[in-house]
Amino acid sequence: MWKAITSGVLGAWIVAAALIPAAADLSCWTxxxxxFLVLGIGLFMAHRHRxxxxxxxxFGMLVAVTSLWPQSPQQLVLGGLIAITAVAAIWQYYRESVGKST
Structure with missing residues:
Protein backbone atom coordinates (compact mmCIF):
# COMPACT_ATOMS: atom_id res chain seq x y z
CA MET A 1 0.00 0.00 0.00
CA TRP A 2 2.83 2.42 0.83
CA LYS A 3 4.22 1.96 -2.68
CA ALA A 4 0.94 3.02 -4.27
CA ILE A 5 0.54 6.03 -1.96
CA THR A 6 4.13 7.15 -2.55
CA SER A 7 3.66 6.75 -6.29
CA GLY A 8 0.48 8.85 -6.18
CA VAL A 9 2.24 11.61 -4.25
CA LEU A 10 5.13 11.60 -6.73
CA GLY A 11 2.70 11.74 -9.66
CA ALA A 12 0.95 14.75 -8.13
CA TRP A 13 4.35 16.35 -7.43
CA ILE A 14 5.42 15.90 -11.07
CA VAL A 15 2.19 17.52 -12.27
CA ALA A 16 2.62 20.41 -9.80
CA ALA A 17 6.24 21.00 -10.84
CA ALA A 18 5.21 21.08 -14.49
CA LEU A 19 2.52 23.69 -13.75
CA ILE A 20 4.84 26.24 -12.08
CA PRO A 21 6.08 28.43 -14.96
CA ALA A 22 8.95 30.09 -13.08
CA ALA A 23 10.51 26.83 -11.91
CA ALA A 24 11.95 25.22 -15.03
CA ASP A 25 15.06 23.97 -13.20
CA LEU A 26 12.97 22.63 -10.33
CA SER A 27 10.73 20.87 -12.83
CA CYS A 28 13.72 19.28 -14.54
CA TRP A 29 15.27 17.91 -11.34
CA THR A 30 11.92 16.97 -9.82
CA PHE A 36 13.48 7.23 -11.25
CA LEU A 37 11.70 6.88 -7.89
CA VAL A 38 8.46 5.96 -9.63
CA LEU A 39 10.39 3.51 -11.81
CA GLY A 40 11.77 1.82 -8.68
CA ILE A 41 8.40 1.81 -6.93
CA GLY A 42 6.85 0.27 -10.03
CA LEU A 43 9.39 -2.55 -9.90
CA PHE A 44 8.42 -3.21 -6.27
CA MET A 45 4.71 -3.06 -7.16
CA ALA A 46 5.24 -5.54 -9.99
CA HIS A 47 5.86 -8.26 -7.42
CA ARG A 48 2.20 -8.16 -6.35
CA HIS A 49 0.42 -6.33 -9.19
CA ARG A 50 2.20 -7.03 -12.45
CA PHE A 59 5.57 6.00 -16.89
CA GLY A 60 8.43 6.67 -14.47
CA MET A 61 10.97 5.94 -17.18
CA LEU A 62 9.18 8.28 -19.59
CA VAL A 63 9.07 11.06 -16.97
CA ALA A 64 12.80 10.68 -16.37
CA VAL A 65 13.46 10.91 -20.12
CA THR A 66 11.15 13.91 -20.65
CA SER A 67 12.90 15.75 -17.81
CA LEU A 68 15.45 16.78 -20.44
CA TRP A 69 12.77 19.15 -21.78
CA PRO A 70 11.51 21.01 -18.69
CA GLN A 71 7.82 21.77 -18.40
CA SER A 72 6.78 19.85 -21.48
CA PRO A 73 3.11 18.90 -21.80
CA GLN A 74 4.13 15.25 -21.64
CA GLN A 75 5.10 15.73 -18.01
CA LEU A 76 1.57 16.79 -17.13
CA VAL A 77 0.11 13.78 -18.91
CA LEU A 78 2.63 11.30 -17.50
CA GLY A 79 2.37 12.68 -13.96
CA GLY A 80 -1.40 12.35 -14.18
CA LEU A 81 -1.10 8.79 -15.49
CA ILE A 82 1.23 7.91 -12.61
CA ALA A 83 -1.29 9.31 -10.12
CA ILE A 84 -4.15 7.40 -11.79
CA THR A 85 -2.11 4.17 -11.76
CA ALA A 86 -1.45 4.71 -8.06
CA VAL A 87 -5.16 5.20 -7.37
CA ALA A 88 -5.88 1.97 -9.26
CA ALA A 89 -3.28 0.15 -7.14
CA ILE A 90 -4.74 1.57 -3.91
CA TRP A 91 -8.21 0.47 -5.05
CA GLN A 92 -6.88 -3.02 -5.83
CA TYR A 93 -5.17 -3.27 -2.42
CA TYR A 94 -8.43 -2.18 -0.79
CA ARG A 95 -10.52 -4.74 -2.73
CA GLU A 96 -8.12 -7.53 -1.82
CA SER A 97 -8.08 -6.60 1.87
CA VAL A 98 -11.90 -6.38 2.02
CA GLY A 99 -12.15 -9.68 0.14
CA LYS A 100 -9.90 -11.38 2.69
CA SER A 101 -11.83 -10.05 5.68
CA THR A 102 -15.26 -11.24 4.50
Missing part, protein backbone atom coordinates in the same frame (compact mmCIF):
# COMPACT_ATOMS: atom_id res chain seq x y z
CA UNK A 31 10.98 14.98 -12.88
CA UNK A 32 14.37 13.31 -13.18
CA UNK A 33 14.42 12.21 -9.53
CA UNK A 34 10.67 11.56 -9.36
CA UNK A 35 10.78 9.53 -12.57
CA UNK A 51 0.26 -4.77 -14.80
CA UNK A 52 0.10 -1.76 -12.47
CA UNK A 53 3.76 -2.14 -11.54
CA UNK A 54 4.78 -2.37 -15.19
CA UNK A 55 2.70 0.71 -16.04
CA UNK A 56 4.24 2.62 -13.15
CA UNK A 57 7.76 1.64 -14.22
CA UNK A 58 7.06 2.61 -17.82
Missing amino acids: NLIGG VLGALNSF
Whole structure:
Protein backbone atom coordinates (compact mmCIF):
# COMPACT_ATOMS: atom_id res chain seq x y z
CA MET A 1 0.00 0.00 0.00
CA TRP A 2 2.83 2.42 0.83
CA LYS A 3 4.22 1.96 -2.68
CA ALA A 4 0.94 3.02 -4.27
CA ILE A 5 0.54 6.03 -1.96
CA THR A 6 4.13 7.15 -2.55
CA SER A 7 3.66 6.75 -6.29
CA GLY A 8 0.48 8.85 -6.18
CA VAL A 9 2.24 11.61 -4.25
CA LEU A 10 5.13 11.60 -6.73
CA GLY A 11 2.70 11.74 -9.66
CA ALA A 12 0.95 14.75 -8.13
CA TRP A 13 4.35 16.35 -7.43
CA ILE A 14 5.42 15.90 -11.07
CA VAL A 15 2.19 17.52 -12.27
CA ALA A 16 2.62 20.41 -9.80
CA ALA A 17 6.24 21.00 -10.84
CA ALA A 18 5.21 21.08 -14.49
CA LEU A 19 2.52 23.69 -13.75
CA ILE A 20 4.84 26.24 -12.08
CA PRO A 21 6.08 28.43 -14.96
CA ALA A 22 8.95 30.09 -13.08
CA ALA A 23 10.51 26.83 -11.91
CA ALA A 24 11.95 25.22 -15.03
CA ASP A 25 15.06 23.97 -13.20
CA LEU A 26 12.97 22.63 -10.33
CA SER A 27 10.73 20.87 -12.83
CA CYS A 28 13.72 19.28 -14.54
CA TRP A 29 15.27 17.91 -11.34
CA THR A 30 11.92 16.97 -9.82
CA ASN A 31 10.98 14.98 -12.88
CA LEU A 32 14.37 13.31 -13.18
CA ILE A 33 14.42 12.21 -9.53
CA GLY A 34 10.67 11.56 -9.36
CA GLY A 35 10.78 9.53 -12.57
CA PHE A 36 13.48 7.23 -11.25
CA LEU A 37 11.70 6.88 -7.89
CA VAL A 38 8.46 5.96 -9.63
CA LEU A 39 10.39 3.51 -11.81
CA GLY A 40 11.77 1.82 -8.68
CA ILE A 41 8.40 1.81 -6.93
CA GLY A 42 6.85 0.27 -10.03
CA LEU A 43 9.39 -2.55 -9.90
CA PHE A 44 8.42 -3.21 -6.27
CA MET A 45 4.71 -3.06 -7.16
CA ALA A 46 5.24 -5.54 -9.99
CA HIS A 47 5.86 -8.26 -7.42
CA ARG A 48 2.20 -8.16 -6.35
CA HIS A 49 0.42 -6.33 -9.19
CA ARG A 50 2.20 -7.03 -12.45
CA VAL A 51 0.26 -4.77 -14.80
CA LEU A 52 0.10 -1.76 -12.47
CA GLY A 53 3.76 -2.14 -11.54
CA ALA A 54 4.78 -2.37 -15.19
CA LEU A 55 2.70 0.71 -16.04
CA ASN A 56 4.24 2.62 -13.15
CA SER A 57 7.76 1.64 -14.22
CA PHE A 58 7.06 2.61 -17.82
CA PHE A 59 5.57 6.00 -16.89
CA GLY A 60 8.43 6.67 -14.47
CA MET A 61 10.97 5.94 -17.18
CA LEU A 62 9.18 8.28 -19.59
CA VAL A 63 9.07 11.06 -16.97
CA ALA A 64 12.80 10.68 -16.37
CA VAL A 65 13.46 10.91 -20.12
CA THR A 66 11.15 13.91 -20.65
CA SER A 67 12.90 15.75 -17.81
CA LEU A 68 15.45 16.78 -20.44
CA TRP A 69 12.77 19.15 -21.78
CA PRO A 70 11.51 21.01 -18.69
CA GLN A 71 7.82 21.77 -18.40
CA SER A 72 6.78 19.85 -21.48
CA PRO A 73 3.11 18.90 -21.80
CA GLN A 74 4.13 15.25 -21.64
CA GLN A 75 5.10 15.73 -18.01
CA LEU A 76 1.57 16.79 -17.13
CA VAL A 77 0.11 13.78 -18.91
CA LEU A 78 2.63 11.30 -17.50
CA GLY A 79 2.37 12.68 -13.96
CA GLY A 80 -1.40 12.35 -14.18
CA LEU A 81 -1.10 8.79 -15.49
CA ILE A 82 1.23 7.91 -12.61
CA ALA A 83 -1.29 9.31 -10.12
CA ILE A 84 -4.15 7.40 -11.79
CA THR A 85 -2.11 4.17 -11.76
CA ALA A 86 -1.45 4.71 -8.06
CA VAL A 87 -5.16 5.20 -7.37
CA ALA A 88 -5.88 1.97 -9.26
CA ALA A 89 -3.28 0.15 -7.14
CA ILE A 90 -4.74 1.57 -3.91
CA TRP A 91 -8.21 0.47 -5.05
CA GLN A 92 -6.88 -3.02 -5.83
CA TYR A 93 -5.17 -3.27 -2.42
CA TYR A 94 -8.43 -2.18 -0.79
CA ARG A 95 -10.52 -4.74 -2.73
CA GLU A 96 -8.12 -7.53 -1.82
CA SER A 97 -8.08 -6.60 1.87
CA VAL A 98 -11.90 -6.38 2.02
CA GLY A 99 -12.15 -9.68 0.14
CA LYS A 100 -9.90 -11.38 2.69
CA SER A 101 -11.83 -10.05 5.68
CA THR A 102 -15.26 -11.24 4.50
